[in-house]
Each structure stands twice: as structure tokens, then as C-alpha cells.
Amino acid sequence: QQPVQSPQAVILREGEDAVINCSSSKALYSVHWYRQKHGEAPVFLMILLKGGEQKGHEKISASFNEKKQQSSLYLTASQLSYSGTYFCGTERGAQKLVFGQGTRLTINP
Amino acid sequence: DAGVIQSPRHEVTEMGQEVTLRCKPISGHDYLFWYRQTMMRGLELLIYFNNNVPIDDSGMPEDRFSAKMPNASFSTLKIQPSEPRDSAVYFCASSSSGTAVYGYTFGSGTRLTVV
Numbered sequence: 058q059q060p061v062q063s064p065q066a067v068i069l070r071e072g073e074d075a076v077i078n079c080s081s082s083k084a085l086y087s088v089h090w091y092r093q094k095h096g097e098a099p100v101f102l103m104i105l106l107k108g109g110e111q112k113g114h115e116k117i118s119a120s121f122n123e124k125k126q127q128s129s130l131y132l133t134a135s136q137l138s139y140s141g142t143y144f145c146g147t148e149r150g151a152q153k154l155v156f157g158q159g160t161r162l163t164i165n166p
Numbered sequence: 167d168a169g170v171i172q173s174p175r176h177e178v179t180e181m182g183q184e185v186t187l188r189c190k191p192i193s194g195h196d197y198l199f200w201y202r203q204t205m206m207r208g209l210e211l212l213i214y215f216n217n218n219v220p221i222d223d224s225g226m227p228e229d230r231f232s233a234k235m236p237n238a239s240f241s242t243l244k245i246q247p248s249e250p251r252d253s254a255v256y257f258c259a260s261s262s263s264g265t266a267v268y269g270y271t272f273g274s275g276t277r278l279t280v281v
Contacts, residue, residue, distance in 0.1 A: 059208075089269050098257060099209070101269030144209065146270075152197050152261060153222060154270065156209040 058083055060147045062157035069164050074133050077160045079145030081126040088121050088128040089146040089154060092139075099144060102130075132162070140164045170273035172258050178279045184246040187276045190239055191260030199259045199270065200233055200243050209257075215241065216263075248280045 060081045067075050079088060087106045091099040105121035105128055116133040132139055142161045146154035171190040179185050191198045199214040213223040215235045223233070230249070235241040245252055255277050259270040 091269070098272035098274050099270075101271065104267055104269050106267075151221065152216075152263065153211065153214060154199075155211060156201075158208045 059155055060145055060157040062143075062145055062160050064160060065158070066161040067163070069135050069162070071137055071164055071166050072134050074131070075135060075162060077130040077132075077143050077145075077162075079128045079130070079147070079157055081147045083126065083147075083149055085121075085123070085126050085147050086150050087148045088119075089148070090119055090128075090130050091144045091146065091156075092141045093144065093159075094141040102143075135162075135164050137164050137166065170258055170260050170271050172256075172273035172276050174276060175274060176277045176279075178281065179248055181249055181280055182247045183280075184244065185248045185252075185278060185280075187243040187256050187258075187278070189241045189243070189258030189273060191241070191258070192262075192271055193239065195260035195262045195271075196238075197261045197263065198235060198241050199261075200241070201257045201259065201272075203255045203257060203275075204253075212243070245278075248278075250280045253278055253280050 060079050063078045089104050090102040093099040105119055119130045121128045142159045144156045144159050146156045148154050173188045196217050200212040202210045212225045213233045214221055218235045231245055233243045255275045257272050257275045259272045261270045
């Protein structure tokens with residue numbers, strides 16, 4: 058079952074912060090976050106495992122609430138290079154990822 | 167490593183023709199995934215393999231689609247006959263169960279247009 062992401066789109070000025078949410082109706086083993094730029098392939102950002110939390114980058118971090126089956130991606134002091142579509146992927150076992158519909162992030166100077 | 171390699175990058179074909187998409191995963195990765203991306207449906211998992219064995223093909227839209235993985239370094243996705251609604255970007259991705267914290271690595275994708 059596809060996870061639900063919110064918001065669908067965000068427009069920021071450079072230096073502002075953003076939060077992208079991902080929720081599932083099923084119990085999760087892990088949550089992945091990916092960024093895709095226009096015309097390119099999705100690129101792995103980080104994974105959050107059940108029972109743990111991983112910070113993948115200095116200004117991009119994420120949390121995972123296992124009880125609520127929710128994850129949030131935090132982008133701090135956004136840069137122009139952060140623009141793109143962000144996808145969460147939820148895993149319920151056997152490495153099978155189901156992706157959300159994506160959140161389009163636009164950073165303006 | 168050159169990453170996940172897909173070919174062709176672009177494919178334009180006429181309705182009814184057979185289309186074969188190819189993928190070479192990262193050496194040492196034991197999982198291979200085929201996804202389809204469209205504006206309407208987003209990233210859909212079609213099928214995935216573990217150690218060359220198909221594990222879950224529940225996402226394959228219909229019998230016109232088939233996928234094989236004859237060895238650890240090659241996989242194909244075939245559509246026969248193709249239809250205009252198959253137009254999409256098809257991504258292949260691979261991962262390793264031993265290093266799951268590194269996530270999936272996606273290939274550059276094949277943009278398929280069926281006219």
C-alpha cells in the first residue's frame with residue numbers, strides 16, 4: 058500500500074527550512090528517502106530503520122515514529138541544490154520498497 | 167563501479183511491437199528491481215528479484231509484461247505487444263542485503279514512447 062506524503066509541493070526561498078512528511082497505514086520495517094531532479098534517476102538520501110534513526114547529511118535529517126508509522130524529512134537552511142522531488146519509500150520486509158507520490162520542492166534565490 | 171546500467175536510454179516504438187529493456191546491476195548486489203514512473207501513477211514497483219529469482223511480480227500490469235534475470239549481471243523487461251499506455255520511464259535499481267543502509271541505486275532509466 059502506497060505511503061502518503063505531504064505536502065505535495067513546497068516553494069521556499071534559499072535559507073528557509075522545510076519539513077516533508079510520510080505516513081503509512083501499515084507497520085513498517087524501514088523508511089527510505091530519495092531525491093529526484095528533473096530528467097534524472099532518484100538518488101538515495103538516507104534510511105531509517107525500525108528501532109533506530111539515521112542522519113544522512115549535515116543539513117538534511119529525518120525521523121521515524123514506528124508507533125505512528127510516520128517519517129519526516131527535515132531540510133535546514135535550504136540551498137538551491139535541494140530543489141527536486143522527494144520520495145519516501147516504505148518497506149515492510151524483504152527489501153520491497155513502495156514509494157509515495159512525491160513532494161516537489163522548489164528553492165528560489 | 168559504473169553503477170546500474172540501463173539500455174536503451176530512449177525507445178520509440180509503434181503500437182504492437184515488442185520492446186526489450188535491459189539492465190546491468192551493480193556487481194555484488196543481490197536484489198534487482200524494475201520500476202515504472204508516470205505522472206499519474208508515480209513510481210510503481212513492477213517486479214523484483216533476489217539472487218536472480220523473481221520474488222514478487224504482483225506489480226506487473228498484465229501478461230504482456232515479462233521479466234527475466236538469467237544471471238547476476240543482467241536482467242530484461244519485455245513488453246509484447248506494446249501499447250500507448252505503456253509509455254513511461256522504466257527504472258532498474260539494485261541493492262545489497264548486506265549493506266541495506268546504502269539503499270537502492272537506480273539506473274538512468276529508459277524513456278519508452280509507444281506511438
